[in-house]
Each structure stands twice: as C-alpha cells, then as structure tokens.
Amino acid sequence: MSDLxxxxxxxxxxxxxxxxxxxxxxxxxxxxxxxxxxxxxxxPSYQFFPMAIIAAAMLAWRALETPITTEATGSxxxxxxxxxxxxxxxxxxxxxxxxxxGYAAFLVGVAAAVWSLGGLALLKRLGPAIIMLLTILPPPxxxxxxxxxxxxxxxxxxxxxxxxxxxxIHAQDGNTLLLPGKTLLVEEACSGINSFILCNAFCVFWGxxxxxxxxxxxxxxLATSCFVVxxxxxxxxxxxxxxxxxxxxxxxxxxxxxxxxxxxLGYAGLILSWDQLLVFLTDSGQRTDQVxxxxxxxxxxxxxxxxxxxxxxxxxxxxxxxxxxxxLAVVGLGSFAVHGLMAGRNGVAAxxxxxxxxxxxxxxxxxxxxxxxxNADTGDAAWVQTLGVRSSxxxxxxxxxxxxxxxxxxLDGFHNVRNCYTGxxxxxxxxxxxxxxxDKTDLHAIKLDLQKSxxxxxxxxxxxxxHGNWLSAPLNVSSRFSETLGPPQTGYRVQLIVTGYAPPxxxxxxxxxxFFLQARKFLVQQLLEQLQKSPAQ
Numbered sequence: 001m002s003d004l005x006x007x008x009x010x011x012x013x014x015x016x017x018x019x020x021x022x023x024x025x026x027x028x029x030x031x032x033x034x035x036x037x038x039x040x041x042x043x044p045s046y047q048f049f050p051m052a053i054i055a056a057a058m059l060a061w062r063a064l065e066t067p068i069t070t071e072a073t074g075s076x077x078x079x080x081x082x083x084x085x086x087x088x089x090x091x092x093x094x095x096x097x098x099x100x101x102g103y104a105a106f107l108v109g110v111a112a113a114v115w116s117l118g119g120l121a122l123l124k125r126l127g128p129a130i131i132m133l134l135t136i137l138p139p140p141x142x143x144x145x146x147x148x149x150x151x152x153x154x155x156x157x158x159x160x161x162x163x164x165x166x167x168x169i170h171a172q173d174g175n176t177l178l179l180p181g182k183t184l185l186v187e188e189a190c191s192g193i194n195s196f197i198l199c200n201a202f203c204v205f206w207g208x209x210x211x212x213x214x215x216x217x218x219x220x221x222l223a224t225s226c227f228v229v230x231x232x233x234x235x236x237x238x239x240x241x242x243x244x245x246x247x248x249x250x251x252x253x254x255x256x257x258x259x260x261x262x263x264x265l266g267y268a269g270l271i272l273s274w275d276q277l278l279v280f281l282t283d284s285g286q287r288t289d290q291v292x293x294x295x296x297x298x299x300x301x302x303x304x305x306x307x308x309x310x311x312x313x314x315x316x317x318x319x320x321x322x323x324x325x326x327x328l329a330v331v332g333l334g335s336f337a338v339h340g341l342m343a344g345r346n347g348v349a350a351x352x353x354x355x356x357x358x359x360x361x362x363x364x365x366x367x368x369x370x371x372x373x374x375n376a377d378t379g380d381a382a383w384v385q386t387l388g389v390r391s392s393x394x395x396x397x398x399x400x401x402x403x404x405x406x407x408x409x410x411l412d413g414f415h416n417v418r419n420c421y422t423g424x425x426x427x428x429x430x431x432x433x434x435x436x437x438x439d440k441t442d443l444h445a446i447k448l449d450l451q452k453s454x455x456x457x458x459x460x461x462x463x464x465x466x467h468g469n470w471l472s473a474p475l476n477v478s479s480r481f482s483e484t485l486g487p488p489q490t491g492y493r494v495q496l497i498v499t500g501y502a503p504p505x506x507x508x509x510x511x512x513x514x515f516f517l518q519a520r521k522f523l524v525q526q527l528l529e530q531l532q533k534s535p536a537q
Contacts (some may be wrong), residue, residue, distance in 0.1 A: 032102030
C-alpha cells in the first residue's frame with residue numbers, strides 16, 4: 001500500500017501546490033456558470049440540473065475513493081492545447097455574453113485541470129463525472145427545439161391514428177386534436193421533451209455508475225427514447241379517449257400532473273429492467289474495474305515510487321498556466337461587472353422573475369387606423385401563437401381582411417415567434433426583416449410567410465423591453481445563439497397574424513404592415529406608461 005499512499009499523497013500535494021490557480025479559474029467562471037444555471041432553471045426541460053450535479057458529485061466521490069496508482073501528470077502538449085481552448089471559448093462566451101458557451105468552456109477547463117493534475121489516469125477516473133455534467137448542456141443550434149417539434153409531431157400523428165382505431169371522432173389540425181366540445185393542444189411540455197431529456201440523463205448516470213460497455217450505452221439510450229415516446233403517445237391517446245367516452249379530463253390540472261409523475265416512475269423502472277435484461281443477454285454486469293481475487297493475488301505489485309513521499313509537489317506542467325488562471329478571473333469578473341453596469345436595471349443582477357410579472361391592461365378602440373374591431377368570434381385568435389405567461393388579443397377587419405393583434409409577455413429577452421408556429425405545424429415559406437421603403441431604415445419587425453396544409457398566414461412581430469428599446473437578432477444567426485448577444489431582460493412582444501386559403505396579395509401585405517406598425521406604437525405606449533408607474537417587472 002506504500003506506493004498507493006505515495007501516489008495519492010502526490011496528487012494531493014499537486015492540488016495544494018496549485019490551489020491559487022484553480023481558485024482564480026473557478027472565480028472567473030462563477031458568474032457565467034451561475035447565470036447558466038439561473039437560465040436553465042427557467043427552462044422546464046432542464047430543471048433537473050441540481051440532480052445531475054449531485055449525480056456527478058457521487059461519481060467523482062466514488063472515483064477518488066480508491067487512490068490513483070500513478071504520480072504522472074498530463075503531457076505538456078495536451079495541457080497547453082486544453083488550456084488555450086478553454087481560454088478561447090471563455091473569451092468568446094464573455095464577448096457574446098453567452099452562458100451556454102461559458103458553461104461549455106467551464107467543462108473544457110475542468111477537463112484541462114484534471115489532465116494537468118493527474119494525466120490520463122485521473123481523467124479516466126473523473127471522466128464519468130464530467131460526462132454527467134455535460135447532460136445539463138442543451139444541444140447547439142436549437143437542437144432541443146428541433147427535437148421538441150419532432151416529438152410533438154410524432155406524438156400527435158400517432159395518437160390520431162390510435163384514436164381512429166378506437167373509433168374516437170376527432171380531427172387533427174397541426175399539433176391540435178379537435179374533439180366534440182374540446183380542443184386538445186399538444187404544447188411543448190406535452191411533447192414529452194421534459195421526460196425525454198430527464199430519462200436519458202438518468203440512463204447516462206446509471207450506465208456510468210455501473211461501468212457499462214459501449215454496446216450497453218447504444219441499446220439503453222435507444223430503448224429509453226422509445227419508452228418515453230411511446231409513453232407520451234399513450235398519455236395523449238388515453239386522455240383524448242377518456243374525455244370522448246367518459247368526459248374525464250386527464251390532460252389538465254392535477255390529473256395531468258399525476259399521470260405524468262406515474263409515467264416518469266414507470267420510465268425509471270423500465271430503464272432499470274432493460275439494464276438487467278442487457279446484463280443477462282450480454283453478461284456485461286461485471287464492472288470493468290473489478291478483477292477476480294485469484295488474478296489480483298497473482299498480479300505483480302507495482303514497483304514503489306522511488307521519490308520520497310515528502311518531495312516537493314510539481315506545479316501544473318503548463319507554460320503560463322498561472323497567468324491563464326489570473327486571465328480567467330479578470331475576464332470573467334470584468335465582463336460580469338461591465339454587463340451589469342451597462343445594462344442597468346435590465347442587467348444580470350436584476351434578472352426578472354418571469355412568472356411573477358404583474359398583469360398589464362391593454363386595450364384597442366372599436367375603430368383603429370381604418371380597421372373595424374370585430375367582437376364576434378371569428379376563430380382567428382386560435383391561430384395566434386403566444387409564449388409568455390400573459391397575453392391579450394383583438395380581432396379586426398378591413399376590406400374583407402381579418403387580422404388578429406396580440407400582446408405576449410413576459411419573454412426572456414428576444415424570442416423569434418417562428419419557433420412557436422413551426423412547433424404548431426406551420427411551414428415557414430419566408431422570413432424577412434421589415435425596412436422603411438424610403439430610407440431602408442430598420443423598422444424592428446420580422447415578417448413571416450407561413451403555410452399549413454391549405455392554410456396560409458402572414459405574421460408580423462416585434463419585441464420591446466421595459467424601457468422601449470427594440471430587441472432583435474439577425475436572421476442569419478441561429479436564434480438560440482443570437483439570444484445571447486445581449487444581457488438578459490424581459491421582452492414584450494406585439495404581433496399580428498392574417499390567415500387565409502391563398503397567399504396574401506401585395507396590397508394585403510402593405511395594409512397589414514401599416515396597421516401593425518400603428519397598432520404596435522399604440523400598444524407599446526400603453527406598456528411604457530404602465531411600467532413607469534411602478535418598477536419594471
């Protein structure tokens with residue numbers, strides 16, 4: 001045991017010798033990583049991250065429970081590349097103020113520190129903990145939103161086919177099931193994305209905890225995904241059939257939450273059962289780090305390290321690594337301070353609680369800009385897609401054109417409404433930024449041309465903050481990436497939608513744009529007047 005004790009002590013000495021570097025790096029990462037967790041909590045599908053952190057800590061604790069049998073540090077070349085990559089990603093994250101990129105840089109930094117302290121042996125030990133932390137990071141380029149749209153389409157289409165087999169009279173309209181007397185809209189949470197991500201994260205943890213082989217990973221995650229998709233289809237089908245035959249609503253209120261919890265527990269049981277089935281079929285239940293007792297006894301003992309136990313602990317073998325730790329601290333804390341001061345009340349320190357925004361009162365007159373307010377239920381309001389906690393809408397008519405104007409708030413900064421419409425089955429035919437025809441100045445609005453089956457739609461929308469500043473993002477940049485271009489702030493969206501059975505003519509589009517710009521100005525003025533009377537929410 002002397003060699004094991006010496007090796008473990010050497011690693012401890014290396015950590016103590018370089019604790020200043022590690023502390024500076026952690027201090028620099030803290031604001032960006034903290035903001036990443038705050039934003040993750042605002043997304044229901046990633047609110048499991050505290051459990052993922054606990055799971056990573058459990059994996060790391062078990063890995064370090066057994067002493068490392070080597071005193072080698074990581075190679076200088078790899079350490080340098082990992083350090084430079086960490087710094088490059090962190091600089092980009094601070095420049096773009098992207099918590100997503102900041103957390104990615106943090107994970108690379110953790111890998112760099114582990115490699116530099118203990119080389120490949122320590123990285124293998126702590127690799128599972130890093131992988132567990134990686135499950136918190138959403139996929140880039142709106143990957144989770146694309147997955148949500150796909151899951152929702154699969155769930156609704158398959159449920160509709162099953163309802164036909166159960167002889168339930170209904171109609172499918174995009175992601176909506178129309179039953180006699182009830183409309184079932186399959187929203188983002190009902191798409192199964194929450195259970196999909198959570199259950200796959202649990203599957204990853206169980207595979208890491210049991211040291212399963214690669215084949216197990218492939219089969220287990222494939223089976224987990226199938227379990228969740230099939231379970232969500234079953235939930236929608238049973239809910240629709242129960243309402244049709246017994247007028248029992250299982251898809252709202254506490255019954256919906258209870259059914260979701262029961263399904264979640266069922267998924268966990270299926271994952272563990274599938275694991276045992278794979279163990280039985282592949283005989284891979286034995287942990288890879290376990291060695292039979294007879295072979296362990298016959299194995300030659302490693303030669304004891306000739307270096308004395310109290311030898312000076314080497315520093316992390318990276319040229320300028322101390323400077324790197326200092327740079328991470330300066331850049332991280334500096335960018336946090338700059339964004340906080342520049343953003344004022346809309347800065348990170350005043351990140352609003354989106355679910356506690358008070359109700360605002362908006363109104364539209366009976367006649368506005370040549371358009372007549374239509375108090376009848378024309379059905380157009382059903383087409384408008386909103387994302388905020390609160391919304392208001394009004395229906396207007398002009399020259400046989402029916403349009404719906406809506407206010408939607410609060411939003412977490414800028415949000416492109418195209419994601420809501422594509423998630424409800426619409427296909428985007430075109431997306432353009434509105435410019436003033438005279439001087440080509442930006443009108444801070446986006447125009448969407450949509451189609452769903454034989455329906456066409458024109459959507460105009462703008463987002464403003466609590467101080468009247470327009471929030472926008474370039475259309476040639478991924479919406480998730482572009483939303484990180486500024487500090488977090490509450491957004492208020494005004495939009496207009498016109499639907500019909502033919503693409504709107506040029507005159508119709510011009511009339512709608514003019515009406516939208518005037519209605520937007522009228523509603524934003526009401527917004528600012530109310531927010532100025534009390535602190536902005």
